[in-house]
Amino acid sequence: MSWLTDVEDDDEYSDYDESSARVRPNPKGNRPRTKTRPGHEDAIPGRVLTVDRGRFTVLVGEDTAEERTVLAARARELGRTAIVANDTVELVGDTTGTVGSLARVVRVAERSTLLRRSADDTDAVERVIVANAEQMLIVIAAANPEPRPRLVDRYLVAAFDAGVRPIICVTKTDLADPEPFLANFAGLDLEVFRRGQDDDVTELAAALRGRVTVAVGHSGVGKSTLVNALVPGAHRAIGRVNAVTGRGRHTSSSTVLLRLSGGGWVIDTPGVRSFGLGHVNTDNILRGFDDLARVAAECPRGCTHLPDAPDCELNEAVARGELSADRVDSLQRLLTTLVPEHGATLNR
Ligand SMILES: Nc1nc2c(ncn2[C@@H]2O[C@H](COP(=O)(O)OP(=O)(O)OP(=O)(O)O)[C@@H](O)[C@H]2O)c(=O)[nH]1
Numbered sequence: 001m002s003w004l005t006d007v008e009d010d011d012e013y014s015d016y017d018e019s020s021a022r023v024r025p026n027p028k029g030n031r032p033r034t035k036t037r038p039g040h041e042d043a044i045p046g047r048v049l050t051v052d053r054g055r056f057t058v059l060v061g062e063d064t065a066e067e068r069t070v071l072a073a074r075a076r077e078l079g080r081t082a083i084v085a086n087d088t089v090e091l092v093g094d095t096t097g098t099v100g101s102l103a104r105v106v107r108v109a110e111r112s113t114l115l116r117r118s119a120d121d122t123d124a125v126e127r128v129i130v131a132n133a134e135q136m137l138i139v140i141a142a143a144n145p146e147p148r149p150r151l152v153d154r155y156l157v158a159a160f161d162a163g164v165r166p167i168i169c170v171t172k173t174d175l176a177d178p179e180p181f182l183a184n185f186a187g188l189d190l191e192v193f194r195r196g197q198d199d200d201v202t203e204l205a206a207a208l209r210g211r212v213t214v215a216v217g218h219s220g221v222g223k224s225t226l227v228n229a230l231v232p233g234a235h236r237a238i239g240r241v242n243a244v245t246g247r248g249r250h251t252s253s254s255t256v257l258l259r260l261s262g263g264g265w266v267i268d269t270p271g272v273r274s275f276g277l278g279h280v281n282t283d284n285i286l287r288g289f290d291d292l293a294r295v296a297a298e299c300p301r302g303c304t305h306l307p308d309a310p311d312c313e314l315n316e317a318v319a320r321g322e323l324s325a326d327r328v329d330s331l332q333r334l335l336t337t338l339v340p341e342h343g344a345t346l347n348r
């Protein structure tokens with residue numbers, strides 16, 4: 001299973017059936033269908049900060065003198081449309097944000113990106129985790145717990161599927177040299193940050209400034225420690241790594257947006273440890289590789305682009321010396337995470 005059993009789902013989902021939160025397969029882009037209804041001309045926009053038991057905390061009037069958080073519930077007319085962290089929604093009713101007030105969400109704006117996961121690799125039903133993120137910060141420890149390339153591959157696939165730019169931060173570089181591990185990703189041209197105990201986070205903070213970044217990482221890698229360094233005052237609970245399992249203990253499980261002091265947001269996803277990739281298709285991954293996608297456009301129909309694929313243009317371009325073997329290797333490794341017998345067993 002790709003999803004730890006000790007993780008609570010966002011309560012949002014327990015009230016609605018799976019079909020409610022799913023997005024229709026859409027190989028041409030990852031924009032979901034959004035329900036828009038006429039009326040409510042007086043509705044005001046806001047950013048969903050948290051989702052909890054059918055209640056949404058929405059930031060209204062962002063960066064203005066009228067900025068406030070408003071508690072809201074889903075309007076009946078919205079039906080079962082998913083509302084997730086960082087969605088832009090429109091509110092009607094009591095939007096004053098005063099204690100005891102409750103507004104209604106009447107619209108969910110079209111999303112620019114959409115991070116999704118399925119329950120496991122064999123499950124094509126997907127759930128939305130975060131909307132409109134621009135970057136995915138993949139947090140991985142140099143040691144304790146040992147870094148696993150296949151886990152990072154899975155995050156990368158989820159990022160490419162979402163249309164989100166992946167970046168990596170290796171923590172605990174005081175414990176081990178991260179370079180041998182990072183060599184696995186050399187062909188991907190990723191921005192990589194390294195951090196040891198108490199190192200400052202100036203460079204990473206600069207890469208996040210003014211952007212919306214969703215942070216993901218396996219338990220115990222030091223994600224909370226990192227988020228606290230990036231967002232002083234965030235007070236994300238720091239766990240202890242179990243000496244036997246090398247895993248941390250989850251202290252909280254709901255997705256939350258944290259504001260960066262220089263502008264921008266970090267979205268912490270304590271409940272999201274890995275991604276079931278049952279909903280992802282090859283084309284979605286290829287979109288993250290413009291240079292290779294252009295070549296692969298000439299492949300035979302239904303080409304898997306794997307090393308054994310007959311007449312695959314990618315393999316042939318490498319053989320002719322026209323494409324970097326490293327880069328095609330990297331793509332092929334990501335594509336193999338979608339082959340059930342590889343992905344499913346390497347999931348945890
Ligand atoms: N040596 C070393 N330890 C670190 C570093 N960063 C975090 N730790 C420790 O690693 C342990 C786990 O850190 P957390 O920040 O709780 O990890 P997490 O990824 O948030 O894990 P959960 O608490 O399970 O969500 C804590 O004991 C931290 O003090 C680092 O750079 N070097």
Ligand SMILES: [Zn+2]
Nearest residue numbers: 299303305312
């Ligand atoms: Zn091919």
